[in-house]
Amino acid sequence: MARTAGSHSDITGPRLQQAALQLFARHGYAAVSMRQIAAEVGVQAGALYNYIPDKQTLLFELMRGHMDALLAARAQHGGQGGALARLEEFTRFHISFHLARPDAVFVSYMELRNLSPENFAALEDLRRRYEDELEGILRAGVAEGAFAVADTKIATLAVIAMLTGVTTWYRPKGRLTVAQVETIYWDMVRKAVAR
Numbered sequence: 660m661a662r663t664a665g666s667h668s669d670i671t672g673p674r675l676q677q678a679a680l681q682l683f684a685r686h687g688y689a690a691v692s693m694r695q696i697a698a699e700v701g702v703q704a705g706a707l708y709n710y711i712p713d714k715q716t717l718l719f720e721l722m723r724g725h726m727d728a729l730l731a732a733r734a735q736h737g738g739q740g741g742a743l744a745r746l747e748e749f750t751r752f753h754i755s756f757h758l759a760r761p762d763a764v765f766v767s768y769m770e771l772r773n774l775s776p777e778n779f780a781a782l783e784d785l786r787r788r789y790e791d792e793l794e795g796i797l798r799a800g801v802a803e804g805a806f807a808v809a810d811t812k813i814a815t816l817a818v819i820a821m822l823t824g825v826t827t828w829y830r831p832k833g834r835l836t837v838a839q840v841e842t843i844y845w846d847m848v849r850k851a852v853a854r
Contacts, residue, residue: 672710674700676724679717684762688718688773718770719778725763726785732756733789742800743849749793750848751841753822758837764826790815797852806852818848 678699682691693714697704711717736752737745757764774782794815800806808814825840835843 671700671702671706675707675710676717676721680721680762680766683718683721683770684765688714688766688770715773715775715778718766719774719782721763722767722770722774722778722782723785725760725767726782726789728760729756730785730788733792737792741805742796742803743805745796746793746800746806746848746852747845749796750818750822750845753819754825754841754844755837757823757826758829758840761826764823768823790819793818800852805854807854808852814852818851821847821851 675696679691679696682695682699691714693707694704696717697707700707711720733752737748739745739748771779771782794811797806797808797811797814797818801808801811822844825844829835829837829840
């Protein structure tokens with residue numbers, strides 16, 4: 660199928676993903692049609708299929724892209740010092756990374772139910788890799804005698820839920836800076852796992 664005159668895959672593809680992300684975050688995956696996405700991008704609905712085979716694949720690619728970016732950014736951080744220092748770094752990283760991407764975070768958490776079983780399993784594997792790093796920090800802290808955590812898996816999920824929740828209320832023009840939010844949340848996380 661020929662591409663629409665004047666369209667460029669290196670421009671239209673990213674615009675398609677950005678439009679879909681914003682629409683899914685605003686209205687929900689089930690309520691958004693490919694026709695709406697096409698209108699947002701400024702192309703004919705049929706032209707979308709030059710870039711993506713279907714809406715399910717689009718949702719999965721958005722969610723996988725978020726997790727790939729998270730894991731890649733995470734690979735550049737952490738791993739230094741004792742468990743307490745690593746937990747603080749993880750906390751601050753998680754908040755700053757996620758606050759910069761509120762739509763991606765919302766879609767990645769709220770639209771899991773709309774993934775096919777195969778796509779859900781693939782995404783869960785990526786999420787588990789991220790969770791495993793935090794659980795490893797918590798286990799190290801218990802071994803060092805720095806943390807008192809009865810179940811490191813439950814604590815991992817609770818900490819991630821608490822940290823990710825900041826994207827629902829934080830506003831860049833609000834009374835707190837990202838650094839201030841990081842410090843407040845770090846204090847709560849530290850107290851939650853402290854001996």
